[in-house]
Amino acid sequence: MSTLQSLSEEQLSARLGVLEAAYEDYKSRGLKLDMSRGKPGPEQLELSMKLLDTVDSQTGAKTLKGEETRNYGMLDGIPEMKDMFADVLGVESANVIVGGNSSLNLMFDYISQAYSHGVCGHPAWCREEKVKFLCPAPGYDRHFAVTEYFGIELIAVDMTENGPDMDQVERLAADPQVKGIWCVPMYSNPDGITYSDETVRRLCGMKTGAPDFRIMWDNAYGLHHLTDTPDQLLNVYETAKACGNEDRVMLFASTSKISFPGAGVAAMAGSPANIADVKNRLSFETIGYDKLNMLRHARYFGNADGLREHYKQHAAVIRPKFKAVLESLEMHLGGKGIARWKTPNGGYFVSVFLLDGCAKETVRLLKEAGVVMTGAGATYPYGKDPRDSNIRIAPTYPSLDEVRTAIDMFCVCAELACVRKLLAGR
Amino acid sequence: MSTLQSLSEEQLSARLGVLEAAYEDYKSRGLKLDMSRGKPGPEQLELSMKLLDTVDSQTGAKTLKGEETRNYGMLDGIPEMKDMFADVLGVESANVIVGGNSSLNLMFDYISQAYSHGVCGHPAWCREEKVKFLCPAPGYDRHFAVTEYFGIELIAVDMTENGPDMDQVERLAADPQVKGIWCVPMYSNPDGITYSDETVRRLCGMKTGAPDFRIMWDNAYGLHHLTDTPDQLLNVYETAKACGNEDRVMLFASTSKISFPGAGVAAMAGSPANIADVKNRLSFETIGYDKLNMLRHARYFGNADGLREHYKQHAAVIRPKFKAVLESLEMHLGGKGIARWKTPNGGYFVSVFLLDGCAKETVRLLKEAGVVMTGAGATYPYGKDPRDSNIRIAPTYPSLDEVRTAIDMFCVCAELACVRKLLAGR
Numbered sequence: 001m002s003t004l005q006s007l008s009e010e011q012l013s014a015r016l017g018v019l020e021a022a023y024e025d026y027k028s029r030g031l032k033l034d035m036s037r038g039k040p041g042p043e044q045l046e047l048s049m050k051l052l053d054t055v056d057s058q059t060g061a062k063t064l065k066g067e068e069t070r071n072y073g074m075l076d077g078i079p080e081m082k083d084m085f086a087d088v089l090g091v092e093s094a095n096v097i098v099g100g101n102s103s104l105n106l107m108f109d110y111i112s113q114a115y116s117h118g119v120c121g122h123p124a125w126c127r128e129e130k131v132k133f134l135c136p137a138p139g140y141d142r143h144f145a146v147t148e149y150f151g152i153e154l155i156a157v158d159m160t161e162n163g164p165d166m167d168q169v170e171r172l173a174a175d176p177q178v179k180g181i182w183c184v185p186m187y188s189n190p191d192g193i194t195y196s197d198e199t200v201r202r203l204c205g206m207k208t209g210a211p212d213f214r215i216m217w218d219n220a221y222g223l224h225h226l227t228d229t230p231d232q233l234l235n236v237y238e239t240a241k242a243c244g245n246e247d248r249v250m251l252f253a254s255t256s257k258i259s260f261p262g263a264g265v266a267a268m269a270g271s272p273a274n275i276a277d278v279k280n281r282l283s284f285e286t287i288g289y290d291k292l293n294m295l296r297h298a299r300y301f302g303n304a305d306g307l308r309e310h311y312k313q314h315a316a317v318i319r320p321k322f323k324a325v326l327e328s329l330e331m332h333l334g335g336k337g338i339a340r341w342k343t344p345n346g347g348y349f350v351s352v353f354l355l356d357g358c359a360k361e362t363v364r365l366l367k368e369a370g371v372v373m374t375g376a377g378a379t380y381p382y383g384k385d386p387r388d389s390n391i392r393i394a395p396t397y398p399s400l401d402e403v404r405t406a407i408d409m410f411c412v413c414a415e416l417a418c419v420r421k422l423l424a425g426r
Numbered sequence: 427m428s429t430l431q432s433l434s435e436e437q438l439s440a441r442l443g444v445l446e447a448a449y450e451d452y453k454s455r456g457l458k459l460d461m462s463r464g465k466p467g468p469e470q471l472e473l474s475m476k477l478l479d480t481v482d483s484q485t486g487a488k489t490l491k492g493e494e495t496r497n498y499g500m501l502d503g504i505p506e507m508k509d510m511f512a513d514v515l516g517v518e519s520a521n522v523i524v525g526g527n528s529s530l531n532l533m534f535d536y537i538s539q540a541y542s543h544g545v546c547g548h549p550a551w552c553r554e555e556k557v558k559f560l561c562p563a564p565g566y567d568r569h570f571a572v573t574e575y576f577g578i579e580l581i582a583v584d585m586t587e588n589g590p591d592m593d594q595v596e597r598l599a600a601d602p603q604v605k606g607i608w609c610v611p612m613y614s615n616p617d618g619i620t621y622s623d624e625t626v627r628r629l630c631g632m633k634t635g636a637p638d639f640r641i642m643w644d645n646a647y648g649l650h651h652l653t654d655t656p657d658q659l660l661n662v663y664e665t666a667k668a669c670g671n672e673d674r675v676m677l678f679a680s681t682s683k684i685s686f687p688g689a690g691v692a693a694m695a696g697s698p699a700n701i702a703d704v705k706n707r708l709s710f711e712t713i714g715y716d717k718l719n720m721l722r723h724a725r726y727f728g729n730a731d732g733l734r735e736h737y738k739q740h741a742a743v744i745r746p747k748f749k750a751v752l753e754s755l756e757m758h759l760g761g762k763g764i765a766r767w768k769t770p771n772g773g774y775f776v777s778v779f780l781l782d783g784c785a786k787e788t789v790r791l792l793k794e795a796g797v798v799m800t801g802a803g804a805t806y807p808y809g810k811d812p813r814d815s816n817i818r819i820a821p822t823y824p825s826l827d828e829v830r831t832a833i834d835m836f837c838v839c840a841e842l843a844c845v846r847k848l849l850a851g852r
Binding site for chain 1 (some may be wrong): 496
């Protein structure tokens with residue numbers, strides 16, 4: 001396969017005709033497909049149904065240690081779930097707060113706390129002249145949106161195969177107005193990249209201008225392996241502690257993509273000072289999160305190994321969908337010099353980089369033909385991909401057949417957009 | 427029974443001896459009782475156990491309209507629960523947001539929103555020189571604490587038999603720095619007072635200095651009747667709307683004391699402008715609250731009448747406890763001129779006013795004898811009861827026998843504190 005760039009104008013025009021015909025054909029089918037969000041599919045939702053049977057009128061609602069879960073109280077969660085998340089996040093149970101059904105909510109609330117009150121005795125961010133946050137991009141749009149909501153300036157940092165470009169991060173973090181960085185350290189959204197040990201060490205050890213710099217460590221896909229040879233991630237809390245920077249890192253995780261997206265259990269962890277800080281706020285904020293749902297999870301999964309084992313069932317369901325996406329990309333776009341992507345070992349996405357200036361047009365073409373993708377640019381701060389190149393593919397929600405159709409259409413639309421771009425440049 | 431004030435010093439001293447002997451006797455028993463928080467008792471927790479059977483691996487998890495509850499989405503809750511809370515709060519379903527397990531959390535988050543972003547386009551409160559909030563007192567300590575947490579100045583307003591003293595409220599609300607008022611309009615915490623129609627009308631119709639003045643209408647006990655002739659509360663939203671002040675009122679409720687304190691469902695309601703405002707924030711804050719738990723409640727209770735009917739079982743359990751408290755108060759403190767209280771028609775508390783300067787001492791004596799009460803003063807802003815008079819009695823959690831013992835001890839300690847006070851004043 002020769003690259004499209006090496007084709008003559010005549011050859012390109014011929015190819016354009018083929019692609020346009022294929023596109024019109026797809027369009028005429030009146031399809032309605034959605035590969036926009038990282039949502040588990042219906043088949044995955046069935047995998048945890050027995051979890052709902054673990055707490056009912058017959059079982060009662062006491063923890064293993066005999067504690068009542070139905071009433072008010074236990075601000076930081078039931079012991080079983082603290083233990084489970086301690087294992088998941090690589091911290092001690094005492095440094096875990098088990099929350100409600102949304103880790104995004106815990107992150108939002110932490111940024112909200114920093115904004116209105118400050119963290120660990122530092123000044124409230126709303127009293128600072130300007131606050132900035134580092135956003136490795138492409139990244140998770142909802143992360144960027146949280147900081148944008150609080151008027152924080154978003155600074156894009158390039159992603160590399162090893163995580164955020166640490167030279168950039170170290171340079172930018174020297175600015176005292178830069179208060180933190182968003183990280184999805186394992187199977188990153190959307191690239192599927194796992195931070196290298198060196199990246200973790202540099203993040204934990206670097207000098208920061210702000211004494212209250214925070215690494216928002218959203219380990220959303222920490223157990224979400226697709227292969228039997230999963231990536232490995234260094235223990236960030238231990239690393240930060242060894243550097244004397246244990247207050248720098250706030251960790252988050254949830255079972256949303258292991259039990260139920262709408263009714264999972266989320267948790268956060270951090271240093272004793274950070275956890276005391278958050279608990280103080282929590283004591284004003286609620287009388288306690290839903291402990292009955294924690295109990296369901298504790299009884300069903302038992303411990304973190306139970307979560308890991310259970311996720312293998314999810315992997316079995318979604319692996320063929322990832323395979324279909326990757327095979328189609330290779331088959332239709334491989335070697336053409338217009339697209340690159342990475343085969344992720346886990347997580348929820350395949351991230352495709354097209355010729356500069358072709359992402360928006362590809363998404364537009366797909367939408368017109370009935371396939372909804374994550375908006376081009378959504379993976380960058382302020383929704384603006386400076387190269388208009390990246391598209392996030394979320395293959396989990398549609399059925400395997402739908403994925404196959406949608407990704408074939410994606411390839412046609414992507415190549416169509418790129419051919420037109422190349423022809424326009426001749 | 428003559429009042430203690432009318433007794434001679436000799437008679438008082440004799441009474442003191444009797445009380446001290448009784449107190450020492452109680453103390454020697456080594457009791458451990460708790461009447462401090464408005465927590466349902468274990469018997470009440472059993473009443474809703476069948477709710478847990480309504481969603482399991484056999485029932486599936488679709489709403490009546492066939493919508494999926496296990497996945498992400500439905501930011502404002504499932505339709506059935508929006509309808510249920512619309513009825514409870516007297517608003518339209520479209521103006522309801524169904525939340526997680528904590529109405530306190532919804533209130534906290536609303537104040538947090540006002541602080542960091544402002545409401546309905548008004549300036550953020552954190553940018554104002556000073557913000558004040560009206561706190562009808564005695565009132566709910568956790569309400570006061572939320573506003574105190576955000577550095578808002580708390581201004582006590584006297585409670586009357588008809589709700590907050592509206593002459594005071596109207597005068598204070600003219601100050602543009604006064605941004606709102608906390609209200610528990612039905613069976614108020616702790617007095618059990620239901621706001622009169624006139625109070626509701628004046629709250630809704632009064633002129634406020636602040637255009638973004640908010641009535642935080644926590645209808646926590648709206649369905650929580652203890653008698654067959656319940657109090658009646660005017661529809662605050664319709665009243666505010668009729669006054670052209672529909673944006674002024676934010677309504678809150680939950681099933682915490684109907685299903686489970688730790689795993690109920692909370693909701694908020696307000697004008698279209700307010701709800702749009704909150705939904706915008708929510709879209710950054712979470713992908714959705716726990717819809718499986720909403721579904722359990724929808725299936726178990728059906729509608730608001732189901733909630734009302736179910737509460738009668740709670741009333742049957744706790745009515746004897748309230749009766750025991752009120753009978754003991756009447757028997758031991760009635761006519762002595764040292765205590766007054768109201769017989770509530772609903773809610774969770776009996777509020778007792780002792781001779782000025784005797785509340786703290788009474789709570790101290792009780793604690794020393796093994797009975798934990800809500801801290802004296804807790805029902806006032808900053809925890810300071812200017813007259814040191816009010817004590818909140820929460821009779822629901824202990825068993826009936828324990829309530830009987832604890833309230834008898836309360837009466838001994840209260841009279842003991844008052845007699846000592848009177849003797850010291852001779």
